[in-house]
Amino acid sequence: MMKNDDVCPKCGAQLSPITDTPTGRKLQRCSQGSWNPQTHKNEGCDYVKWLEVEPVELDEKCPKCGAKLVLQVTRFGKKMKKCSAGSWDKETKKVIGCDYIEWINGTSEPLDEKCPKCGANLVLYTTANGKKMKKCSTSGWDKVAKKATGCEYVLWLKAGQVNSDNGEEFLPPEE
Numbered sequence: 780m781m782k783n784d785d786v787c788p789k790c791g792a793q794l795s796p797i798t799d800t801p802t803g804r805k806l807q808r809c810s811q812g813s814w815n816p817q818t819h820k821n822e823g824c825d826y827v828k829w830l831e832v833e834p835v836e837l838d839e840k841c842p843k844c845g846a847k848l849v850l851q852v853t854r855f856g857k858k859m860k861k862c863s864a865g866s867w868d869k870e871t872k873k874v875i876g877c878d879y880i881e882w883i884n885g886t887s888e889p890l891d892e893k894c895p896k897c898g899a900n901l902v903l904y905t906t907a908n909g910k911k912m913k914k915c916s917t918s919g920w921d922k923v924a925k926k927a928t929g930c931e932y933v934l935w936l937k938a939g940q941v942n943s944d945n946g947e948e949f950l951p952p953e954e
């Protein structure tokens with residue numbers, strides 16, 4: 780969907796096609812700019828346009844008021860379920876309507892690495908507040924017994940140990 784207004788307000792060049800970030804957000808860069816992984820700097824035009832991620836309507840009802848829940852991705856890539864009857868008033872910084880929000884705990888993505896304990900595949904797990912760990916794909920959580928199940932191998936990663944290969948973390952704040 781290339782529209783005529785898809786031009787960079789800084790330099791007037793065409794914007795590049797929409798890119799999905801690993802955290803589920805969408806952005807368009809200026810076609811005159813590119814990310815240099817060697818220097819960790821943007822080269823050329825540094826214009827980035829963040830796109831609104833449309834909330835996805837869920838087939839779940841708000842436990843507070845019974846309205847539909849929607850899945851929304853925040854500007855920091857965190858995911859939450861929120862009530863469609865609620866909205867955010869930027870002026871008063873308060874929620875209008877229903878304030879039900881449920882944060883979604885973390886995401887996991889498969890890794891091409893094997894668990895040193897049991898040899899199963901590892902997954903990269905990102906917690907809701909952005910901490911990352913490698914854990915064994917056989918591990919799970921028994922909600923009834925409130926116990927971990929399967930292999931308990933976990934390796935927490937310090938900030939910076941996982942490099943975002945597209946430079947997303949270096950992008951200017953979304954506004």
Ligand SMILES: [Zn+2]
Nearest residue numbers: 787790809824
């Ligand atoms: Zn530009």
Ligand SMILES: [Zn+2]
Nearest residue numbers: 841844862877
């Ligand atoms: Zn509600």
Ligand SMILES: [Zn+2]
Nearest residue numbers: 894897915930
């Ligand atoms: Zn394991």
